Amino acid sequence: MSRIQVSRLPDERVRLVEDGTEHVMDLTDLPAYVAERESAGAPRWVWDDTARWYPLLLAADVRVERCHDLRLCHRLLRRAPAVDERLLEGEESWLWDRLRAAEPTDPMLFSADDASEHLRADIEDARQVATIEASPESARLELLVAAESAGALAAAEMTHAGVPWRVDVHEALLTELLGPRPPRGARPRLLEELADDVRRLLETPGLNPDSRPHLLAALRRAGIEVPDTRRSTLRAVDHPVVEPLVRYKQLAHLFSTNGWAWIDQWVSGGRFRPVYQPAGSATGRWSSNGGGALSFPVQVRSAAVADDDWVLVVADVAQLEPRVLAGMSGDRALARAARGADLYQGMVDDGAVATRQDAKLGLLGAMYGATSGESGRMVAGLTRRYPAAFGLVEEAARAGERGQVVRTLLGRGCPALGGGSWDESPDAPPADLDDQDRHRRAYGRFTRNFVVQGTGAEWASCWIADLRNRLWRLGADGPLDARPHLVFFLHDEVVVHCPAALADAVAAEVTAAASAAGALLFRELAVDFPLNVSVVRSYADAGKPGAPASADV
DNA sequence: AGCTGTCGCGCC
DNA sequence: AGGGCGCGACAGCT
Numbered sequence: 153m154s155r156i157q158v159s160r161l162p163d164e165r166v167r168l169v170e171d172g173t174e175h176v177m178d179l180t181d182l183p184a185y186v187a188e189r190e191s192a193g194a195p196r197w198v199w200d201d202t203a204r205w206y207p208l209l210l211a212a213d214v215r216v217e218r219c220h221d222l223r224l225c226h227r228l229l230r231r232a233p234a235v236d237e238r239l240l241e242g243e244e245s246w247l248w249d250r251l252r253a254a255e256p257t258d259p260m261l262f263s264a265d266d267a268s269e270h271l272r273a274d275i276e277d278a279r280q281v282a283t284i285e286a287s288p289e290s291a292r293l294e295l296l297v298a299a300e301s302a303g304a305l306a307a308a309e310m311t312h313a314g315v316p317w318r319v320d321v322h323e324a325l326l327t328e329l330l331g332p333r334p335p336r337g338a339r340p341r342l343l344e345e346l347a348d349d350v351r352r353l354l355e356t357p358g359l360n361p362d363s364r365p366h367l368l369a370a371l372r373r374a375g376i377e378v379p380d381t382r383r384s385t386l387r388a389v390d391h392p393v394v395e396p397l398v399r400y401k402q403l404a405h406l407f408s409t410n411g412w413a414w415i416d417q418w419v420s421g422g423r424f425r426p427v428y429q430p431a432g433s434a435t436g437r438w439s440s441n442g443g444g445a446l447s448f449p450v451q452v453r454s455a456a457v458a459d460d461d462w463v464l465v466v467a468d469v470a471q472l473e474p475r476v477l478a479g480m481s482g483d484r485a486l487a488r489a490a491r492g493a494d495l496y497q498g499m500v501d502d503g504a505v506a507t508r509q510d511a512k513l514g515l516l517g518a519m520y521g522a523t524s525g526e527s528g529r530m531v532a533g534l535t536r537r538y539p540a541a542f543g544l545v546e547e548a549a550r551a552g553e554r555g556q557v558v559r560t561l562l563g564r565g566c567p568a569l570g571g572g573s574w575d576e577s578p579d580a581p582p583a584d585l586d587d588q589d590r591h592r593r594a595y596g597r598f599t600r601n602f603v604v605q606g607t608g609a610e611w612a613s614c615w616i617a618d619l620r621n622r623l624w625r626l627g628a629d630g631p632l633d634a635r636p637h638l639v640f641f642l643h644d645e646v647v648v649h650c651p652a653a654l655a656d657a658v659a660a661e662v663t664a665a666a667s668a669a670g671a672l673l674f675r676e677l678a679v680d681f682p683l684n685v686s687v688v689r690s691y692a693d694a695g696k697p698g699a700p701a702s703a704d705v
Numbered sequence: 706a707g708c709t710g711t712c713g714c715g716c717c
Numbered sequence: 718a719g720g721g722c723g724c725g726a727c728a729g730c731t
Contacts (some may be wrong), residue, residue, distance in 0.1 A: 166718035364712070364728065382713065405714060408725055424718095433722055438717085446722055447715035474725035527719075589718090605717095620716090643717045643721090 155220070156189070157274040158182075160260075169274040170195075177261075191525035196220055198277045200268075203406035204254035208314040213418050213632065214262040215624070221274050221301045223251050224431055228297065230282060231565040233557060234289040238278055244271055256311075256442060271539045274671055291562050296562035296610065296673070300431060304615035307438070307636055309620070314423025315456050315639045315691075316464075316649060319415055322455035326411060330403060333412050343407060345399040353393040361400055409444060410503040418443040424456070428641070430464040435602050436609035437643060440508035446642065456647075456691035463652045466694035467662045467685045468645035471495040474515050475681055476608045481559045481676030483540035493682045505530070518542050519604050521549060521597035547684075552599030553592050560606035561673060569595045607673075608644070611681075614669035622661040623648065647691065652672050655687045 157169040166182055166522030177185065186209055189195055194217035197203045202221045209216060226248045254260075284293045308609045317431050319594050319627075326333070340345065356370040367381050378385050383401060385555065385644045386394050398670045418424055424443065432439030440446050469475070474495050478486035489498035496511040505511045505632045512528030536541040546557045557571045569592070620638055626634030636650030636658050650658045666681045686694040 365728080371716080380712080401714085405725090409715075409723095435721060437721065439722055441723080444715080446717075447724080449715060451715095467717095517719070522719050524718085594718090597720065607723060623721060 153196050153218075154195045156195050157272075157277050158197060158205060159273040160270055162270065172274075177469075179196040179208075183209050183214045186216065187212075187214045188216060190214070194218060198222060198273050198275075200251065200271055200273060200444065201254045201259075202308055203256070203302065203423050204259040205306060207259055208310065210308060215309075216305060217307055217624075218298075220277065220280075221304045221430075222273060222280065222298065223253070223302060224300050225280055225297045226251070228300065228564060229283055229293075230286070230562050231294060231567070232289075233559050233565045234281055234293065236286055239286055241278055243275055247271055248276055253429060253432075258379070270649055289565075291347050291476075292562045295614075296564065299562075299610065299613040299617050300436075303430045303438070303613045304618065306616050306641065307430050310638050310641060311425050313637050313639050313649070314421070314425040315647065316431075316459055316462075317419045317422055317489060318455050318457045319419055319422070321457060322415060322452060323412070324417075325452065325454060327405075328391050328405055331501070340407060343400065343403050346403065349396040350393055353391075353396065361397065362404065370545075383677040392585055405426045406449075408452055410445075410449055414443075426640075428562040431609075434567050435606040436610075436613075437559065437605065438641070443472070445640075448640070448642065450692075453694075454690055454692035456620055458649060458689050461652055462489055462649060463655050463687050463689060464691055464694070465650060465655055465662060465685065465687055466645070466691060467647040467648075467659070467665065467683045470684060472611065472644040473604050473608045474682070475670075475679050476611055477515075477519065477541050477544065477604050478579050479670065479677055479679040480603070480607050481540040481544040482677050484677065485675050486538045486541045487679050493684075496564075499534075500569050503538075504534060515519045517546050519601055521600045527679075536629065541641065545604060549596040549600035550605045552596035555592065555595075556599075558599045558603050560603060560610055562607070562610045564606050564610070566599055566602045566606070592675050611669050611673055612641075612644060614672050615665050616646060618668050619646065619648075619662060619665040623650075623658065626657055626661060628656065658686045659687060661703070 155168055160168045161167050161176065164179045166177055166179050168177065174669055178387040186197070196218045197205075197216055198220040199222065201223045202219055206663050214366075226240070229240060229529055230237065230249065245490065248271065249270070249696030284290050284297065287293055323333075330343055334340045336363050346362050347359075350361050351357055354370045354374045359370050362364050364381050367682065368378070371378060372382075374391070374392075376389055376391055378389065383398055383490055386398055407501075417425065426440050426443035428445065429439045429441055432441070456464070474486070477483070478490050485502070487502070489495055489502045492498055492657065494508075496515070499511040500584045501507050505514065510530050513527045516522070517527030517531045522531065531542070535546070551558050552569070557565050559565050616638065623636045623638065634651055636648050636654055638646060639649045640647035646662065648662065649659050662685060663683055667681055670679055670681045684695075688694050
């Protein structure tokens with residue numbers, strides 16, 4: 153398969169390099185060219201940043217099947233322990249180190265003094281290909297960069313498509329809970345009334361309940377001694393102000409994070425368009441720098457409603473990370489418990505623990521590094537039962553405490569201790585030995601979780617990479633605007649918007665893609681990745697049978 | 706007026 | 718002292 157390296161030239165020109173042969177065209181001619189090449193057999197487009205180039209193509213209804221995202225992969229390879237870093241050095245290499253993600257609002261914009269504007273994609277691509285080839289883990293790294301790049305395509309496609317959003321439903325919800333939209337700077341009526349209740353009950357007329365110091369002082373005057381104003385702290389207090397205050401905080405949060413201003417900013421043309429940053433977090437999980445896509449609150453999901461005659465297929469993986477741990481550690485006992493829809497119940501049936509809750513506490517405790525309490529106690533017992541799985545996270549923690557880096561299954565390396573982006577404490581080595589010890593332990597908890605969370609992110613990348621292709625093929629017979637498409641992704645959950653008639657087929661593909669991802673990553677050991685799939689008109693109706701209400705990781 | 710740090714909240 | 722995030726508001730600073 154051919155690779156075509158795409159670089160910018162001054163004056164809205166583009167340089168394309170294919171097998172060393174150079175070809176220059178105007179930026180405006182690029183979409184038509186890409187469309188033609190795609191229909192002739194999908195080359196791999198190699199560019200500095202998918203978020204820079206792809207929106208331009210999508211706007212022209214051009215879809216790309218595969219790409220290689222040089223910025224993402226450069227960062228990945230820089231940190232991959234199985235890579236000889238020196239192979240990445242060379243012309244413009246330092247600029248790739250510094251390259252920031254494209255600006256969502258204006259992806260083609262570079263700051264005037266930025267030498268990154270005209271980076272040579274062909275030169276960097278050659279280095280990356282050679283670097284991967286020379287690695288003893290080249291097969292895994294190849295899979296990782298392909299999955300990561302495909303994820304970047306999916307991210308741009310999801311932002312382009314957007315989650316179907318009924319502003320009228322959302323506004324009706326806000327009006328019901330908060331009252332009519334207030335003028336700028338004012339509180340909605342029902343919120344203001346709750347604030348009055350709080351003021352009256354605390355006998356503090358001028359109180360601003362949004363101010364923690366004021367609120368703490370007023371609580372203290374009323375004889376309520378609390379260390380903070382957290383909801384859980386307040387709930388434990390027996391005083392008439394607690395109920396309206398907690399209610400106030402809840403509604404104030406809704407108002408400020410998903411209120412009318414949020415609609416104005418993030419919903420356009422009946423679509424909610426969050427901006428994703430693939431691998432935006434250190435573990436490889438995606439982050440989001442717009443719209444709060446990572447905290448898509450349950451409260452407003454009722455506004456996510458499929459178009460007429462369309463549905464949303466909502467799917468999430470039950471206990472993704474424990475299953476990933478079973479797969480990557482090759483723990484046959486845990487993999488056996490993972491057969492079926494509920495891994496924790498599987499552990500109970502296995503006789504390893506008495507209750508589902510114990511199983512969950514023990515597993516999460518092992519993955520997060522719990523040292524005390526119920527969770528810490530469960531870990532000890534489960535280690536005997538599932539030595540490979542629990543040993544893997546334990547070893548990752550010990551490596552971190554020794555100051556060593558760890559890696560995911562496919563070879564992503566974690567940030568080094570004191571290396572900057574971990575625990576943002578720039579060149580401030582802890583002063584005394586106690587501090588140093590705490591710091592190392594904290595790093596050990598980070599590396600412990602990194603291996604599982606990071607490999608979980610790799611599983612998820614493979615899942616959506618495969619799924620987007622399956623969905624594309626599924627809609628191949630129909631018109632372009634009737635194809636099922638991904639509209640949302642969050643760690644272990646996807647939402648597909650599709651014509652109602654295709655719902656069952658989409659559900660089957662989502663499930664098949666999950667199996668394929670598992671087989672791709674854990675070929676030696678079969679691990680099930682069962683999904684909760686719902687076909688719904690509104691996101692709010694997506695149930696999650698088999699999973700408890702609290703956060704399952 | 707801007708910036709940065711912290712809290713408290715939401716999601717996984 | 719259980720991991721990873723983003724965001725809005727406040728507070729205190731320049």
